[in-house]
Amino acid sequence: MPTIGWIFLLGAIGMVVGSLLLLRDSAKSMHIPEEKKERIRQRQKELEREEEKD
Template sequence: MPAIGWLFILLAFGMVIGSLLLLRDSSNMKIPEHKLEKIRKRKAELEEKENQEKDDW
């Protein structure tokens, strides 16, 4: 294979690895406590609503 082919393969491999590393680094974002509380509250409301609908059947 010519040198340019190897260069393209290495470049593509590097881009994939770089993208995965960037994704891993951005996944460590912290959610503020007030937003977590809001999420938990909404989840509890939805579960309660689902339980009420389930009981109606």
């Protein structure tokens, strides 16, 4: 493969890895209010009860 091909390949891999690291870092800093967490838990329990009935 010509040198320019390797450069493009390394650049593409670098962009993918960099964006994944950025996504991981931004996910850690995202805080969900406790009220919303409680609603999520309640909804999950409701769905589990509905699944048990079926």
